[in-house]
Amino acid sequence: MGSHETERSVDLPHLSLNTAPPPETSLQQSPEELKEEQRKIRRLQLMMDMVMSVIGQDGSLTVDEAAEMVADSRRAALAMFPDKELVYNIIYKPRLQRLMRERYRIQ
Incomplete structure (x- = not known):
């Protein structure tokens, strides 16, 4: 089992919500809205890192407790x-599923 930091650099990048919005949506966001979205993204990344x-x-x-944490993190x-x-x-x-398989030897 490797470090989560190592997995992050090898796996898909962290959540990036600014890559796919239609151009008109991007133009309508104010600097404050962009800053708020970045804050929420960072909060989500920290939460998922802590859960993992x-x-x-x-x-x-x-x-069962781990599965509940996964479900709660998804809801959040x-x-x-x-x-x-x-x-x-x-x-x-996929990251959470892999971690659960490794940690609890789930097939």
């Missing part, structure tokens, strides 16, 4: 970015 660290390092965490991510479920499923879901 706890699951990977807490020896007393049961598989979609609450912050309701229209970005596909992005979550592409970037974070």
